[in-house]
Amino acid sequence: MRSDGSALSFRRWWRSAGFAWAGVAATYRTQANFRVEVWAGVLALGFALWLRVPLAPILLSCALVLGLELVNTAVEATVDLLSPQPHPAAKLAKDAAAAAVLLASLGALGVALTVLLPALWQRLGA
Numbered sequence: 001m002r003s004d005g006s007a008l009s010f011r012r013w014w015r016s017a018g019f020a021w022a023g024v025a026a027t028y029r030t031q032a033n034f035r036v037e038v039w040a041g042v043l044a045l046g047f048a049l050w051l052r053v054p055l056a057p058i059l060l061s062c063a064l065v066l067g068l069e070l071v072n073t074a075v076e077a078t079v080d081l082l083s084p085q086p087h088p089a090a091k092l093a094k095d096a097a098a099a100a101v102l103l104a105s106l107g108a109l110g111v112a113l114t115v116l117l118p119a120l121w122q123r124l125g126a
């Protein structure tokens with residue numbers, strides 16, 4: 001990749017960030033799962049701050065789930081474009097991308113159960 005000096009590079013980076021944000025906004029508008037995951041992440045972060053538990057596992061879990069949901073949306077859109085007719089490879093691509101989101105979501109659930117739940121239990125004096 002070529003670099004044309006810091007000012008131009010920053011402009012290009014800013015432009016790319018704008019495209020990335022457009023992808024996030026379009027996914028939020030069109031994908032109900034992504035909306036649920038965004039608000040679940042906000043809730044988990046709120047609990048983590050309130051309970052004063054380490055933020056790193058929560059932040060990483062949110063980034064993993066949301067990032068993979070964005071990739072899953074990209075795979076779905078690409079498959080729908082390239083293979084409107086049923087095809088085994090199209091099915092594999094969609095199902096594998098969906099499985100990646102499911103795996104990350106189970107991991108995030110594990111983080112919630114092992115980091116947030118014990119702290120909540122303690123806070124509530126149980």
Ligand SMILES: Nc1ncnc2c1ncn2[C@@H]1O[C@H](COP(=O)(O)OP(=O)(O)OP(=O)(O)O)[C@@H](O)[C@H]1O
Nearest residue numbers: 076079083084085086087088090091092094095098
């Ligand atoms: N072109 C295709 N060829 C073969 N199988 C397909 C194709 N498109 C979708 N499928 C399969 O049909 C099932 C439903 O897919 P579909 O994309 O409609 O729903 P989804 O995966 O729940 O996504 P969405 O978020 O759009 O609801 C999945 O198992 C998927 O792999």
